[in-house]
Amino acid sequence: MCGTATAGTTPAGSSAAQTRELGLTSAEATALQNRVDAYIASVGGTQIAADRIRLGTGAVLTLALPSTAGADRGEAAQVASYTCRYGHFCAYSDVNWSGDVIDMYHCADYKIPWFGNGSWINNQTPGTQAGFKDNDFVVRWADPGAYSSDDVADWSWVHYVKNC
Numbered sequence: 384m385c386g387t388a389t390a391g392t393t394p395a396g397s398s399a400a401q402t403r404e405l406g407l408t409s410a411e412a413t414a415l416q417n418r419v420d421a422y423i424a425s426v427g428g429t430q431i432a433a434d435r436i437r438l439g440t441g442a443v444l445t446l447a448l449p450s451t452a453g454a455d456r457g458e459a460a461q462v463a464s465y466t467c468r469y470g471h472f473c474a475y476s477d478v479n480w481s482g483d484v485i486d487m488y489h490c491a492d493y494k495i496p497w498f499g500n501g502s503w504i505n506n507q508t509p510g511t512q513a514g515f516k517d518n519d520f521v522v523r524w525a526d527p528g529a530y531s532s533d534d535v536a537d538w539s540w541v542h543y544v545k546n547c
Contacts, residue, residue: 402433412433415449422444422496434448439489445465445484467484469506478534487544501536503544507529509528513525513544
């Protein structure tokens with residue numbers, strides 16, 4: 384990977400190259416870094432790429448890129464292009480599996496930093512349930528088990544997801 388960084392910095396020596404590779408303008412790169420910094424302040428973690436934060440050992444938060452990223456190269460915008468792999472639980476900041484995404488693999492409680500409507504996919508091994516917890520870590524709802532999903536999920540009451 385790219386190494387580690389703290390809030391306010393991207394991995395050593397890779398910021399400019401990564402943002403060019405992603406097709407970001409200077410203003411978009413700055414806005415993306417500001418979002419990364421805000422997430423790190425909210426949920427912790429370590430920045431591992433211009434658009435990614437490692438959350439402990441079992442999850443990665445990937446930030447959606449601006450809709451204009453890559454447009455000058457004729458590429459599709461990368462705002463809603465994240466696939467939740469088998470064995471993973473993915474929480475999305477926006478409806479219809481779009482926006483920023485927390486990809487969870489190892490069994491743990493993961494902080495959900497969003498409010499309002501988002502979405503999720505439980506693509507873990509068959510039958511594995513995820514618990515949706517309030518601010519006191521009380522499970523208030525559990526999904527029906529893998530495979531399951533919700534294209535319009537209310538994150539306003541969810542503070543944590545335990546993916547297993």
